[in-house]
Amino acid sequence: MSGTRLSGVGVSPGRASGPVVRVAEPLPEPPSTPAPADPAAEAARIRPAAELVAGRLRERAAAADGEARAVLETTAAMAADPALIAQAEQLVSARSLPAARAVHEAAAGFATALEAAGGYLAERVRDVHDVRDRLVAELLGLTPPGVPELTGPSVLVARDLAPADTAGLDPSKVLALVTEEGGPTSHTAILARALGIPAVVACRGLLELTDVDGLVVDGEDGTVEPVVGPVTVRAASAEAEPTWSGEGWTTDGHRVKLLANVGSAEDARAGVAAGAEGVGLFRTEFCYLSATEEPSVAAQRVAYAEVLAPFAGRPVVVRTLDAGADKPLAFLNTEVEPNPALGVRGLRLSMAAAGVLDRQLEAIAAAAEDSGADVSVMAPMVATAEEAAWFVDRARAAGVARVGVMVEVPAAALSAREVLSVVDFVSLGTNDLAQYVFAADRQVGGVAELNDPWQPALLRLVALVGEAATELGKPMGVCGEAAADPALACVLVGLGASSLSMNAAALPRVGARLASVSLDQCQVAARTAVAASDRVAARTAVRAALG
Numbered sequence: 001m002s003g004t005r006l007s008g009v010g011v012s013p014g015r016a017s018g019p020v021v022r023v024a025e026p027l028p029e030p031p032s033t034p035a036p037a038d039p040a041a042e043a044a045r046i047r048p049a050a051e052l053v054a055g056r057l058r059e060r061a062a063a064a065d066g067e068a069r070a071v072l073e074t075t076a077a078m079a080a081d082p083a084l085i086a087q088a089e090q091l092v093s094a095r096s097l098p099a100a101r102a103v104h105e106a107a108a109g110f111a112t113a114l115e116a117a118g119g120y121l122a123e124r125v126r127d128v129h130d131v132r133d134r135l136v137a138e139l140l141g142l143t144p145p146g147v148p149e150l151t152g153p154s155v156l157v158a159r160d161l162a163p164a165d166t167a168g169l170d171p172s173k174v175l176a177l178v179t180e181e182g183g184p185t186s187h188t189a190i191l192a193r194a195l196g197i198p199a200v201v202a203c204r205g206l207l208e209l210t211d212v213d214g215l216v217v218d219g220e221d222g223t224v225e226p227v228v229g230p231v232t233v234r235a236a237s238a239e240a241e242p243t244w245s246g247e248g249w250t251t252d253g254h255r256v257k258l259l260a261n262v263g264s265a266e267d268a269r270a271g272v273a274a275g276a277e278g279v280g281l282f283r284t285e286f287c288y289l290s291a292t293e294e295p296s297v298a299a300q301r302v303a304y305a306e307v308l309a310p311f312a313g314r315p316v317v318v319r320t321l322d323a324g325a326d327k328p329l330a331f332l333n334t335e336v337e338p339n340p341a342l343g344v345r346g347l348r349l350s351m352a353a354a355g356v357l358d359r360q361l362e363a364i365a366a367a368a369e370d371s372g373a374d375v376s377v378m379a380p381m382v383a384t385a386e387e388a389a390w391f392v393d394r395a396r397a398a399g400v401a402r403v404g405v406m407v408e409v410p411a412a413a414l415s416a417r418e419v420l421s422v423v424d425f426v427s428l429g430t431n432d433l434a435q436y437v438f439a440a441d442r443q444v445g446g447v448a449e450l451n452d453p454w455q456p457a458l459l460r461l462v463a464l465v466g467e468a469a470t471e472l473g474k475p476m477g478v479c480g481e482a483a484a485d486p487a488l489a490c491v492l493v494g495l496g497a498s499s500l501s502m503n504a505a506a507l508p509r510v511g512a513r514l515a516s517v518s519l520d521q522c523q524v525a526a527r528t529a530v531a532a533s534d535r536v537a538a539r540t541a542v543r544a545a546l547g
Ligand SMILES: C=C(OP(=O)(O)O)C(=O)O
Pocket: 281, 283, 322, 408, 428, 429, 430, 431, 432, 433, 479, 480, 481
């Protein structure tokens, strides 16, 4: 039986159905009151809870293999750690704390000690927090936060997911992903697309669906149908891909390079398999979402070379760390800011910690040599020509020949001529450009419509950059999610884009669409979209212009 259909924003195509598994919300910090009536009895609750949690983790370890098994075994040992239990028990007796609060505080002490020890031990802080949350949840009778272990193919339902959680999803178990929050260009959406998991974000009313057994999810049109009773388990079938030659051309021979966005060696291999001509955006921060310390130059060199190797002899644009906002890196984003998207992030962080940038550039240059890829670098979150020039100097000093910047802050688009005159190329980040021009957080479902890349105001800014790039004879690429929409890709070409970079799965459809239109049609479509009164009118008019 199916219930009322919900609508959200489809961000990763495919239709799938299956039983629902909910991602529990983060636990609130346990309160230190009321004091237990019987502290001895309260303290005695801790050991059995720890044993239960450790036992569950050991069971999971036994069923896993490889690295997952080792991680689970270590976490199980940590949950049963006599020192942690003894310290928590002592806090209950000495300070009359409730058991959950005592565990919270004892774990905090352990985490601080590990952090101070640095190195490998500091990397265990995350595990201490994981164990702490499991113990606290057990003591409070709540579900532990985060993605639960999946025993079979499931549809995951969450308020939102952190990029690190999404990156860790197993596409063979996760049939689809639906979130109440999140925008179409949030990094969770981007990662879901890269993993090929159908996904819908900004799905209002999702968390109120408490009595459903399953969901039918359409990641293309953004609909979610609740199912009560037996649920058919169906994975998204691979759609028949349109034919595409593997190179970007319009019908009248205008060349547009079609490139892949990557964040890992796996993405790079998928890009090559899909026919990418190179990489237009390598998000290096995706390699370090879980790192607690700055990786050494040697480690970065190996990690980057692995991603570059599949593209030996082909162009790859490596973006330096874009840390901050929804992609915080523990070793860089140490300040708490009221508005992280508007704070010291991206290049601003590199300017504040130039040593980190210099070491990264050294590793990138070395990885370029190791892999044989034709590497350029670019900086994220550039606002002024002065910042762009600062970055160019640093990159050239590290031996990188071709240096560009992303245009994803409206100020940079409005200063396109000045910016372009100091760099070799620009790449448009339409995701952030939309977020900043509409003052609409890309992670917030309630403003998802403003982050629609079909918004004419966004396209007008793209047009400004396109005009400057044509005038100065410098390439303008697009690596935001706008490039992955086949009709919008034609508009971007009409606005002057000489390359388009997207998730690997989008390449054949974009390549085939581009091969069905002339440059003239793209330019007419571009003028139509820029002049449209709103995003819906822009889509309709462009569809008509492209035929
Ligand atoms: C490509 C972009 O960068 P990211 O999505 O990583 O912020 C963008 O902002 O459009």
